[in-house]
Amino acid sequence: MNTKIIGIFDSQQEVVDEIKKYEAEGIERNRFSVLAKDEDKTDYLTEKMEVEEQQPANEGVFGVLGGFLAGIGGGIAVPGMASPGTGPFVAAGPMASAFIGNNEDLRNMFLTMGNDELADRYMEELDAGKIILFLEE
Numbered sequence: 001m002n003t004k005i006i007g008i009f010d011s012q013q014e015v016v017d018e019i020k021k022y023e024a025e026g027i028e029r030n031r032f033s034v035l036a037k038d039e040d041k042t043d044y045l046t047e048k049m050e051v052e053e054q055q056p057a058n059e060g061v062f063g064v065l066g067g068f069l070a071g072i073g074g075g076i077a078v079p080g081m082a083s084p085g086t087g088p089f090v091a092a093g094p095m096a097s098a099f100i101g102n103n104e105d106l107r108n109m110f111l112t113m114g115n116d117e118l119a120d121r122y123m124e125e126l127d128a129g130k131i132i133l134f135l136e137e
Contacts, residue, residue, distance in 0.1 A: 003033075005113060007133045008125045015131050022135070033134040037126040 006022075009015050019032055106126075110119035122132060 002137045003113070003134050004137060005122070005132055006135045008122075009131045009133060010129075012131065015133055018133060027135070031136045033136070034131055035126070035134070036131040037129070 007015075007018050009018065015034060019029065022032075023029065107119050107123055110122045113119075125132065
């Protein structure tokens, strides 16, 4: 399957609204993934997704997301996932496992979706507190 970025949003509600538009066109919720880097948004999203806190050996605390918007699919919320001082990420949906890594891994994933300029832009958008919405085609 091919994955594409379908939007970069300021708020969780904008993400919800965008997914609903696609649902109205017959796109299933389990084809969406989200990525955010902001403690407030992370807290909100993990609360909305009914996160179960787990602490696997040597991996720190992370939340396994029970779903997004009542069924977007599984995912992982990883506080402090990236390099020290860069803040938490939260990921949900079928692509969540691709987000586990450091900033360079994430940038490399973005490179597969575009070019250096786009990868840098997506990283800047995350640093600015935006939420990126992905769709598996």
